[in-house]
Amino acid sequence: MLTQNQPKIDWKSIIKKFIAVLGEKGVVQRKEELITYECDGLTSYRQRPAVAVLPRTTEQVAEIVKICNQYSVPFIARGSGTGLSGGALPIEDSVLIVTSLMRQILSLDLENQCVVVQPGVINSWVTQAVSGSGFYYAPDPSSQIICSIGGNIAENSGGVHCLKYGVTTNHVLGLKLVLPDGAIVDVGGQIPETPGYDLTGVFVGSEGTLGIATEITLKILKTAESICVLLADFTSVDAAAESVSDIISAGIIPGGMEMMDNISINAVEDVVATNCYPRDAAAILLVEIDGLDVEVQVNKQRVEEICKRNGARNVTTAFDPETRLKLWKGRKAAFAAAGHISPDYYVQDGVIPRTKLPYVLQEIAALSQKFGYQIANVFHAGDGNLHPLILFDNSVAGELEKVEEVGGEILKLCVKVGGSISGEHGIGADKKCYMPDMFSDTDLDTMQWVRTVFNPQGLANPGKIFPTPRTCGEAAKSSQQYVNVDRF
Amino acid sequence: MLTQNQPKIDWKSIIKKFIAVLGEKGVVQRKEELITYECDGLTSYRQRPAVAVLPRTTEQVAEIVKICNQYSVPFIARGSGTGLSGGALPIEDSVLIVTSLMRQILSLDLENQCVVVQPGVINSWVTQAVSGSGFYYAPDPSSQIICSIGGNIAENSGGVHCLKYGVTTNHVLGLKLVLPDGAIVDVGGQIPETPGYDLTGVFVGSEGTLGIATEITLKILKTAESICVLLADFTSVDAAAESVSDIISAGIIPGGMEMMDNISINAVEDVVATNCYPRDAAAILLVEIDGLDVEVQVNKQRVEEICKRNGARNVTTAFDPETRLKLWKGRKAAFAAAGHISPDYYVQDGVIPRTKLPYVLQEIAALSQKFGYQIANVFHAGDGNLHPLILFDNSVAGELEKVEEVGGEILKLCVKVGGSISGEHGIGADKKCYMPDMFSDTDLDTMQWVRTVFNPQGLANPGKIFPTPRTCGEAAKSSQQYVNVDRF
Numbered sequence: 001m002l003t004q005n006q007p008k009i010d011w012k013s014i015i016k017k018f019i020a021v022l023g024e025k026g027v028v029q030r031k032e033e034l035i036t037y038e039c040d041g042l043t044s045y046r047q048r049p050a051v052a053v054l055p056r057t058t059e060q061v062a063e064i065v066k067i068c069n070q071y072s073v074p075f076i077a078r079g080s081g082t083g084l085s086g087g088a089l090p091i092e093d094s095v096l097i098v099t100s101l102m103r104q105i106l107s108l109d110l111e112n113q114c115v116v117v118q119p120g121v122i123n124s125w126v127t128q129a130v131s132g133s134g135f136y137y138a139p140d141p142s143s144q145i146i147c148s149i150g151g152n153i154a155e156n157s158g159g160v161h162c163l164k165y166g167v168t169t170n171h172v173l174g175l176k177l178v179l180p181d182g183a184i185v186d187v188g189g190q191i192p193e194t195p196g197y198d199l200t201g202v203f204v205g206s207e208g209t210l211g212i213a214t215e216i217t218l219k220i221l222k223t224a225e226s227i228c229v230l231l232a233d234f235t236s237v238d239a240a241a242e243s244v245s246d247i248i249s250a251g252i253i254p255g256g257m258e259m260m261d262n263i264s265i266n267a268v269e270d271v272v273a274t275n276c277y278p279r280d281a282a283a284i285l286l287v288e289i290d291g292l293d294v295e296v297q298v299n300k301q302r303v304e305e306i307c308k309r310n311g312a313r314n315v316t317t318a319f320d321p322e323t324r325l326k327l328w329k330g331r332k333a334a335f336a337a338a339g340h341i342s343p344d345y346y347v348q349d350g351v352i353p354r355t356k357l358p359y360v361l362q363e364i365a366a367l368s369q370k371f372g373y374q375i376a377n378v379f380h381a382g383d384g385n386l387h388p389l390i391l392f393d394n395s396v397a398g399e400l401e402k403v404e405e406v407g408g409e410i411l412k413l414c415v416k417v418g419g420s421i422s423g424e425h426g427i428g429a430d431k432k433c434y435m436p437d438m439f440s441d442t443d444l445d446t447m448q449w450v451r452t453v454f455n456p457q458g459l460a461n462p463g464k465i466f467p468t469p470r471t472c473g474e475a476a477k478s479s480q481q482y483v484n485v486d487r488f
Numbered sequence: 489m490l491t492q493n494q495p496k497i498d499w500k501s502i503i504k505k506f507i508a509v510l511g512e513k514g515v516v517q518r519k520e521e522l523i524t525y526e527c528d529g530l531t532s533y534r535q536r537p538a539v540a541v542l543p544r545t546t547e548q549v550a551e552i553v554k555i556c557n558q559y560s561v562p563f564i565a566r567g568s569g570t571g572l573s574g575g576a577l578p579i580e581d582s583v584l585i586v587t588s589l590m591r592q593i594l595s596l597d598l599e600n601q602c603v604v605v606q607p608g609v610i611n612s613w614v615t616q617a618v619s620g621s622g623f624y625y626a627p628d629p630s631s632q633i634i635c636s637i638g639g640n641i642a643e644n645s646g647g648v649h650c651l652k653y654g655v656t657t658n659h660v661l662g663l664k665l666v667l668p669d670g671a672i673v674d675v676g677g678q679i680p681e682t683p684g685y686d687l688t689g690v691f692v693g694s695e696g697t698l699g700i701a702t703e704i705t706l707k708i709l710k711t712a713e714s715i716c717v718l719l720a721d722f723t724s725v726d727a728a729a730e731s732v733s734d735i736i737s738a739g740i741i742p743g744g745m746e747m748m749d750n751i752s753i754n755a756v757e758d759v760v761a762t763n764c765y766p767r768d769a770a771a772i773l774l775v776e777i778d779g780l781d782v783e784v785q786v787n788k789q790r791v792e793e794i795c796k797r798n799g800a801r802n803v804t805t806a807f808d809p810e811t812r813l814k815l816w817k818g819r820k821a822a823f824a825a826a827g828h829i830s831p832d833y834y835v836q837d838g839v840i841p842r843t844k845l846p847y848v849l850q851e852i853a854a855l856s857q858k859f860g861y862q863i864a865n866v867f868h869a870g871d872g873n874l875h876p877l878i879l880f881d882n883s884v885a886g887e888l889e890k891v892e893e894v895g896g897e898i899l900k901l902c903v904k905v906g907g908s909i910s911g912e913h914g915i916g917a918d919k920k921c922y923m924p925d926m927f928s929d930t931d932l933d934t935m936q937w938v939r940t941v942f943n944p945q946g947l948a949n950p951g952k953i954f955p956t957p958r959t960c961g962e963a964a965k966s967s968q969q970y971v972n973v974d975r976f
Contacts, residue, residue, distance in 0.1 A: 111737070111843045134739075156681065167681055169689075170658075185930050191839050191872070193644065193655055195910040195919075196927065196953060197698075197935045201657075201689030205681075222739035249599070251622075251710035294782035351679050355599045384679070422683040431683075439684065442673050446942075447685045453941040454934075465684060 009093055011050055014071050018053050018095075021063045026101075028052040037078065037096050041143075042086040042430055044400060049076070049090035054101045058176055058184060058214035061097065065212070066182035068095055074459045077208045079120060079148030082141075083155055084347060085428030087207045091463055097212060099150045105129050106215060114173055114190050116217050119150025123157075126218060135220040138165035141424070142335060153213050156205030158424030160256035160288070160331075163382035165221065167424060169204040176215035177203060180460035190217055202450065207426050208461035210454040224290035227255070228300045229324040231316045232307035233281040237261060240283035241357035243310040244381045247287065248354060250306060252299050255288040257382030258331050261361075264338070264378040264389070268330035271337040276316070277330050285312075285381065286331055288324075334378040335389065342374070342391035346400075348407045349425040350414035354384040363413050364388055371406045385423035386414070412437055432467045497581055499538055502559050506541050506583075509551045514589075516540040525566065525584050529631075530574040530918055532888060537564070537578035542589045546664055546672060546702035549585060553700070554670035556583055562947045565696045567608060567636030570629075571643055572835060573916030575695045579951055585700060587638045593617050594703060602661055602678050604705050607638025611645075614706060623708040626653035629912070630823060641701050644693030646912030648744035648776070648819075651870035653709065655912060657692040664703035665691065668948035678705055690938065695914050696949035698942040712778035715743070716788045717812040719804040720795035721769040725749060728771035729845035731798040732869045735775070736842060738794060740787050743776040745870030746819050749849075752826070752866040752877070756818035759825040764804070765818050773800075773869065774819055776812075822866040823877065830862070830879035834888075836895045837913040838902035842872040851901050852876055859894045873911035874902070900925055920955045 018027045028034060029051055038048045050073075055061045068075045075095040078088040090096050102118035105125070109115070110133050115126060123144040126137035140159035141147055147157070153175070158167040165171070174188030188200035203210055234240040240259055247257065260268075265277045265284060277284055285307065289299045304315045318324045330337075338345040352360050361377065364386075368375040376389040388410055392403045411421045411434050421427070421434045435444060448466060506515045516522060517539055526536045538561075543549045556563045563583040566576040578584050590606035593613070597603070598621050603614060611632040614625035628647035629635055635645070641663070646655040653659070662676030676688035691698055722728040728747055735742065748756075753765045753772060765772055773795065777787045792803045806812045818825075826833040840848050849865065852874075856863040864877040876898055880891045899909045899922050909915070909922045923932060936954060 111733075112841045158681075169681075169686065179934070183930055183934075185934050186928070187931070187934070189908065190906055191841065191908055193646075193657075193693075193839070193911065194908050194926070195693075195915045196923065196932075197694055197938050198657065198686075198689045198692070199934060199938070201686045202938075204686070205683075206685055210685075225739070245599075251713070292783050292786050294786050295780050298780050298782050351681070353600045353679065418678055420677065420679055420682050423681065427683045435684065438682070440674070442671055443675070444684075446667070446671075446673050446675070446687060449941045450685050450687070450690075450938065453937045 009071060009073055014067060014073065015051060017067045018051065018064060021060055022053055022055060026054045028054070037081070037090065037098065040078070040081040040083045040086060040088040042084055042089070042428065045086050045089050045429055047090045047092060049094045049096040052096040052098050054098050056101045058178065061178045061212055061214050062182045062184050064095070064097055065178050065180065068459055069181055069457065072457065072459065074462050076461045077150065077154070077212045079151030080122070080146050082143040082147040083151055083426065083428065084349065085155070085422070085426040085430040087155055087426045087428035087464060088151070089429045099148060102214065109190070110135065112190060113220050114217055115220055116215055117149055119148060119153070119213050119216060121149045123147050123149060123152060126220070130220050131223065134223050136223050137171065137218055137220050138162070139168045139171055142332060149216055149218070150213055153204050153216060154207050155426035156424070158380065158383070158385065160258060160380065162424070163257055163380065164253045164255050169201060171219045172200055172204050172216065173219055174217040175200055175203055175213045177211045177213055179211040180455040180457070188217065205426070207428060207464050209451055209464055211460060226293040226296040226319065227288060227290045227324065228296050229318045229327045230287040230289070230300065230303055231276060231327050232285045232287070232312040233278045233314050234283045234285070234310070234312055235281065236311065237283045237361050238358045239311040240285050241361060241381070243285060243307045243312070244357060245355055246306045246310065247303055248382065250302060252302060254303070254382060255290040256286070256380070258286040259377070259379055259381035260284050260331060260334060261377040263374055263376040264334050265330070267337040267341045267376060268333055271340045272330060272333045274326060274330040276327055286327060331378065338376055338389045338391065342393070344392055344394040346390040346392065346403045346407055348386070348388045348390065348410050349423050350386050350411050350419060350421055351423040352384045352386065352414050352417050352419035354382070356417040356419070357381065357384065360386070360413060360417060364410060367406055367409055371402065373403060373406060380423070383423065384419065386410070408434065427465045429464055432465055435465070435467050497559060497561055502555060502561065503539060505555045506539065506552060509548055510541055510543060514542045516542070525569070525578065525586065528566070528569040528571045528574060528576040530572055530577065530916065533574050533577050533917055535578050535580060537582045537584040540584040540586050542586050544589045546666060549666045549700055549702050550670045550672050552583070552585055553666050553668065556947055557669055557945065560945065560947065562950050564949050565638065565642070565700045567639030568610070568634050570631040570635040571639055571914065571916065572837065573643070573910070573914040573918040575643055575914045575916035575952060576639070577917045587636060590702065597678070598623065600678060601708050602705055603708055604703055605637055607636060607641070607701050607704060609637045611635050611637060611640060614708070618708050619711065622711050624711050625659065625706055625708050626650070627656045627659055630820060637704055637706070638701055641692050641704060642695050643914035644912070646868065646871070646873065648746060648868065650912070651745055651868060652741045652743050657689060659707045660688055660692050660704065661707055662705040663688055663691055663701045665699045665701055667699040668943040668945065676705065693914070695916060695952050697939055697952055699948060714781040714784040714807065715776060715778045715812065716784050717806045717815045718775045718777070718788060718791055719764060719815050720773045720775070720800040721766045721802050722771045722773070722798070722800055723769065724799065725771045725849050726846045727799040728773050729849060729869070731773060731795045731800070732845060733843055734794045734798065735791055736870065738790060740790060742791070742870060743778040744774070744868070746774040747865070747867055747869035748772050748819060748822060749865040751862055751864040752822050753818070755825040755829045755864060756821055759828045760818060760821045762814060762818040764815055774815060819866065826864055826877045826879065830881070832880050832882040834878040834880065834891045834895055836874070836876045836878065836898050837911050838874050838899050838907060838909055839911040840872045840874065840902050840905050840907035842870070844905040844907070845869065845872065848874070848901060848905060852898060855894055855897055859890065861891060861894060868911070871911065872907065874898070896922065915953045917952055920953055923953070923955050
């Protein structure tokens with residue numbers, strides 16, 4: 001473990017060794033080039049790494065990690081850098097291991113419904129590679145045309161279709177890993193269950209703190225015979241929320257079930273003009289139903305009835321791909337639209353039991369009033385996975401801190417009703433302060449045991465997930481901690 | 489860690505302390521009473537524990553574990569003792585912690601589709617408790633009317649309905665655990681994904697080596713609107729196996745898809761006389777389809793067509809519960825029936841990629857010929873989860889060893905085709921020798937890291953999962969190992 005009194009790091013020797021492994025082109029040293037790597041999707045935190053490396057193979061990753069160990073320098077893995085919790089944020093004097101040259105789909109096994117990919121492969125490429133044969137890869141984060149599978153693994157990413165099919169962890173069969181000491185191991189396999197401890201499950205969502213996945217075996221699913229998208233428009237948020245509960249209670253599990261409130265609706269209509277979303281609606285629900293055609297027809301009918309019973313003014317349905325895409329367009333553009341109607345926005349990610357939706361949305365409205373910020377709600381309603389977008393102006397001094405306070409209040413509300421401080425964006429650097437709101441000291445210590453055993457030197461992505469100091473208000477008691485970025 | 493030169497254990501003091509926690513009735517000391525506990529469902533291995541205790545609460549379990557730590561005595565958790573891999577097998581001078589008095593269903597939350605149970609609750613009780621409200625608990629081991637949820641968690645149990653709905657780990661939302669040092673922690677929660685490391689996933693299937701689950705939050709599912717069972721009868725095993733592949737390739741995921749060969753068919757007809765299974769069939773498939781009525785009707789038709797295209801002589805279908813039960817009756821009684829037609833049988837549990845079914849069944853037939861034992865095949869065909877039953881006479885000296893050799897050959901065959909040495913019965917004491925066939929030294933070491941960090945003294949269920957000595961042929965290199973039962 002590094003301490004603050006450590007001797008100066010011999011970067012010259014380290015870089016020489018990196019170049020011996022990767023060649024000159026695989027090692028990024030120039031400060032101007034390193035700017036690209038100083039943050040991920042959570043742009044409010046920035047820190048330039050000392051060096052970035054671009055390996056192409058498992059063995060190269062292992063060599064790089066071994067050199068980091070030899071010189072006791074921390075390393076952070078990074079895919080496309082679209083993460084929203086700062087999971088790929090460098091720290092000072094660290095090595096950024098970038099997987100963007102590891103973009104091969106290594107094998108396709110359609111008969112056994114799995115594919116093996118390198119971590120830099122873009123999420124949507126997996127579906128593209130198998131869609132001609134009638135398959136797809138289910139987890140679909142909003143950033144799916146740019147985010148990488150390695151990052152999805154690190155953050156256990158979700159997406160619209162995770163309501164029915166589960167988040168990333170449910171779709172990972174096996175992993176080849178480079179552990180924090182440079183050892184190469186295989187966990188899981190090509191079949192759903194393997195004996196011994198489920199290390200695949202622990203690794204998914206461990207945000208790079210337990211090592212780096214270099215080959216990933218993913219499950220692919222058969223494309224459904226029929227898909228229908230319903231857009232239901234409500235004059236009250238409560239009615240939309242009640243419909244969500246009622247649909248699930250009726251035993252229907254839609255492929256996806258998303259909700260957008262009035263602010264979000266108007267933002268997307270201002271920016272992308274779908275002309276589908278009624279500007280005067282208090283909320284809309286987008287419900288996608290997939291399966292056999294006969295099944296979709298029946299469930300479409302049932303969802304329509306439930307929405308109408310709860311007071312939906314209108315329910316539009318679409319079976320053809322073009323109209324379906326049109327109905328989804330506004331939802332997919334919602335975050336970007338928020339960026340257009342406000343100088344800045346802060347996206348929160350929390351989970352609540354579905355039945356608590358009406359209450360929690362009322363409380364968020366109360367927080368909006370109390371703190372004086374507009375909050376747009378656009379989220380995975382079926383999973384109870386909220387994404388409140390707090391609109392603000394970052395050029396006004398002190399605003400970010402206040403907005404972060406509102407975000408924290410929302411997370412505490414999620415925990416209070418039995419939910420979680422993250423649904424799919426991870427904890428990263430951003431939310432580690434809130435871990436003690438959700439876990440006891442003993443619970444966190446138990447996770448730290450696992451971290452320590454895999455990552456005894458603390459070199460793999462330090463400063464993420466776990467609060468240091470233990471609670472954010474508490475002063476650091478130990479010098480054996482990385483506190484290299486001022487903000488956290 | 490105990491060594492073989494350890495001082496004599498002060499059982500008198502230990503038992504006095506146990507009685508202080510549990511009362512006289514909670515501590516079983518008499519040798520005659522302890523006979524019940526000297527093996528689990530794997531009856532070929534037996535070892536009496538020094539004492540058995542019957543706690544009722546989490547706190548009592550924690551107290552017992554702390555006393556075990558204080559005196560450095562190993563402890564083994566046991567539910568109903570139906571496990572087939574010897575996971576609950578005591579070792580000499582050990583404490584057996586029996587959960588059969590921990591049988592409370594602690595809470596039902598139908599709105600959020602989860603229940604909280606104590607570990608001694610019987611698997612089928614969960615469904616019984618919620619079926620009136622239209623729900624059920626999906627994992628259904630054959631032993632479901634007697635096996636306990638705690639044991640299901642330990643072994644990550646499967647069952648007929650795990651093809652569509654996944655094995656136990658997919659249905660556990662959260663756990664209260666007593667760790668091997670007596671600390672009480674909560675992992676997971678009431679929602680599907682929680683941040684930080686997925687310790688729930690690691691714990692499920694860890695066979696009591698990482699601690700004892702004392703409160704278990706399970707997901708329950710809505711009962712399907714319609715269920716249909718099809719019985720297809722084939723004159724060739726290959727044709728049945730091909731049908732399994734074709735059904736899945738067609739994008740149909742049956743609730744369950746089971747296969748029985750001619751030996752199994754005749755065994756069950758001899759013993760339970762279902763009068764449904766044609767005695768001259770080379771194999772039958774039992775396919776259960778669930779979902780909306782319209783969906784079930786369509787998929788029933790498609791499955792029927794696929795089976796007929798592959799040469800099925802006849803396909804019987806049943807929608808009403810009574811006839812469905814009749815069709816399932818023989819399958820459910822298959823293991824018991826094998827016990828009637830042969831003095832003894834040895835059940836193996838391995839997994840193969842579904843597409844390798846025809847090849848592997850031929851190879852098993854070849855092993856049957858080579859070694860001269862009848863092998864009945866009755867198994868979860870849809871998952872590729874084989875259960876070959878090797879019929880033999882244990883009263884003939886040396887037979888068990890030979891049969892175990894055949895069992896081992898089958899496991900090696902499973903690994904060779906990319907499968908696994910266990911589908912749902914666990915590794916326990918029985919299969920740890922085969923772990924090196926499936927995992928490299930580095931892979932096993934990585935699992936051992938996790939074990940060691942949770943279980944540093946090695947007191948929680950020693951001698952399970954991991955081969956000691958490392959490979960079965962190798963001599964023990966360390967005295968710091970429990971090798972208290974001669975057989976392994």
